[in-house]
Amino acid sequence: KAGVTQTPRYLIKTRGQQVTLSCSPISGHRSVSWYQQTPGQGLQFLFEYFSETQRNKGNFPGRFSGRQFSNSRSEMNVSTLELGDSALYLCASSPGQGGDEQYFGPGTRLTVT
Amino acid sequence: AQKVTQAQTEISVVEKEDVTLDCVYETRDTTYYLFWYKQPPSGELVFLIRRNSFDEQNEISGRYSWNFQKSTSSFNFTITASQVVDSAVYFCALSEARGSQGNLIFGKGTKLSVKP
Numbered sequence: 197k198a199g200v201t202q203t204p205r206y207l208i209k210t211r212g213q214q215v216t217l218s219c220s221p222i223s224g225h226r227s228v229s230w231y232q233q234t235p236g237q238g239l240q241f242l243f244e245y246f247s248e249t250q251r252n253k254g255n256f257p258g259r260f261s262g263r264q265f266s267n268s269r270s271e272m273n274v275s276t277l278e279l280g281d282s283a284l285y286l287c288a289s290s291p292g293q294g295g296d297e298q299y300f301g302p303g304t305r306l307t308v309t
Numbered sequence: 310a311q312k313v314t315q316a317q318t319e320i321s322v323v324e325k326e327d328v329t330l331d332c333v334y335e336t337r338d339t340t341y342y343l344f345w346y347k348q349p350p351s352g353e354l355v356f357l358i359r360r361n362s363f364d365e366q367n368e369i370s371g372r373y374s375w376n377f378q379k380s381t382s383s384f385n386f387t388i389t390a391s392q393v394v395d396s397a398v399y400f401c402a403l404s405e406a407r408g409s410q411g412n413l414i415f416g417k418g419t420k421l422s423v424k425p
Contacts, residue, residue, distance in 0.1 A: 244411025295342035300354035
């Protein structure tokens, strides 16, 4: 099976702009979770989608949003970018049951200038 | 509140040494899951193991072994005869069964450097 894919791999944006990141899960997986990784805060959970519905959400401002399509692919959007949004954004997929192991993609490295 | 603590920020060993990475967790749930992930310099998190709270059996997979002890809320990871390719950041993570689907709580990670 192909692994989790994320596009783009690298992105440079200017403060105030918005950005959309994409994630394609492993075939058959219905759950997609997003995480932000920074040197200061480590790995933090953003949100999780299952069958096109947001099922769980972390403690991030409303500028961070996402969606999931019927084929389980997911997108994450960040509006009004701030310098502090510079991070590695990781997407993970799993079958969708509580406690399932999650399989991660290579990440999107976002730099906000 | 749930929390994962990896007290060792960085560890440096010489090849062929054994090394143990510590993980201590906090949760109020009786049903939960523990994980270890490896993050090599390329950045992708690689799944290593999952343990549920009802299974305290230790596990061995090649040079890797895991020691789960509920009494001390610990889930430690040992690499035997370390190799340079083991150099990476290792994360311990916790998932509670109820109301937290898809949400892994990660520790801060332990950076392991294995020198030849």
